[in-house]
Structures are given as C-alpha cells and as structure tokens.
Amino acid sequence: MTMRTIPAHAASTIGDFRRYPGCRLLLSCAACGWSRTYNPERVIGRLQELRAGGHTTRLTDVRQRIGWNCPRCARMRWRMAFAWPPGLGPAEVKRLTAQARN
Numbered sequence: 001m002t003m004r005t006i007p008a009h010a011a012s013t014i015g016d017f018r019r020y021p022g023c024r025l026l027l028s029c030a031a032c033g034w035s036r037t038y039n040p041e042r043v044i045g046r047l048q049e050l051r052a053g054g055h056t057t058r059l060t061d062v063r064q065r066i067g068w069n070c071p072r073c074a075r076m077r078w079r080m081a082f083a084w085p086p087g088l089g090p091a092e093v094k095r096l097t098a099q100a101r102n
C-alpha cells in the first residue's frame with residue numbers, strides 16, 4: 001500500500017491541491033525513502049500564520065523551509081509532491097471532484 005505520487009512541475013504551488021481532491025502533501029526523503037504526509041490545507045494555514053506564504057507558495061519553496069534532517073538517514077534531501085493515499089481509486093477521485101464543483 002503506497003501513495004501514488006502526482007507528477008509536479010517546477011511551478012507547482014501548494015494551492016494546486018484543489019485540483020486533486022482527496023490528495024495529501026507527501027514529503028519524502030530522496031536518499032532513503034522515508035516519508036510522511038500532510039494535509040495541504042493545514043500546511044497553507046501554517047504558512048499564513050507565519051506570514052511566510054499561502055496558496056501561491058511553490059512546492060519547492062515549501063520544501064526549502066524544512067529545517068530538519070530525515071529521521072531515518074539524517075540527510076536533508078527532501079522531495080515534495082502531492083499524492084493520492086492508498087485506497088483512493090479513480091472512482092473515489094471522480095466522486096470527490098464532482099463534490100468539489102458543487
């Protein structure tokens with residue numbers, strides 16, 4: 001059961017999560033594969049609280065704000081992308097997308 005990463009590009013912003021209903025923000029270590037996920041809305045809330053950004057903050061900039069090392073390998077080679085949680089199949093994504101439009 002693994003997350004399905006949604007391909008991002010250099011200009012992807014954290015506010016793009018709205019295009020992918022049900023997605024999570026996936027932070028993963030490029031060195032060892034350790035990962036954890038976040039609720040994108042909460043990360044945006046936190047950026048706003050710190051006056052450090054918001055919906056238009058690029059994923060690459062969010063990543064650069066991470067000030068800690070990987071708990072498994074102690075390196076700092078973070079990757080950040082949106083991802084679908086395990087079990088969220090195409091049918092469920094379609095349903096959530098329709099819901100978001102209404």
Ligand SMILES: [Zn+2]
Nearest residue numbers: 029032070073
């Ligand atoms: Zn690591």
